[in-house]
Amino acid sequence: MKIKPLLAPTLTAIGLSMALAMPTTAFAQTCKVTDPTGTPLNARATPNGKVIGQVKNGTTVYVSEYDYDDKGRPWVLVFHARTDRYIGWVFREFISCY
Template sequence: MTTLVFASTFSLNSRANAQNMICTVTDPTGTPLNVRDRPNGKVINSLRNGRDVDILDIKSDNRGRPWARVAGYHNNRYRVWGWVIREFISCYES
């Protein structure tokens, strides 16, 4: 029971911390960042450098690289874009 309470508390704290974070696409190549349907999957979109995003989830691909599921606003509508390689998203506390 103690472990369950700890895990629940950790999860809630992680969500609270994520809500105070501002994340931005920062691809060092300067080209739009490919967005994929799953970690290392098919390209379905791209995001330009400087685009603010929310990280909804993080998973690793079969090579152990972290990928972030990102979302954000476009034309005043919030949408989930897909998965991007995590190293090209920079985050800081708001």
């Protein structure tokens, strides 16, 4: 079966746009908050930035991005695993992934 010349690029564009439209968590890694202090973990607007919320120890999250602050420390952008709700950036050392 031959595909018309314009049909193949159109199908490719549709497939790409559908992949880009998926939620950030569609390809995220499942992890759990494991802060050794037992206190809620601060969630930030940017790596080591302004605190915008907290997430309880033991909460399952999706990690969608990795980044480093100006001191070279690792941070991850997380979403709540059950609700897909945006949480923010948290210190990577307090997240255990499986």
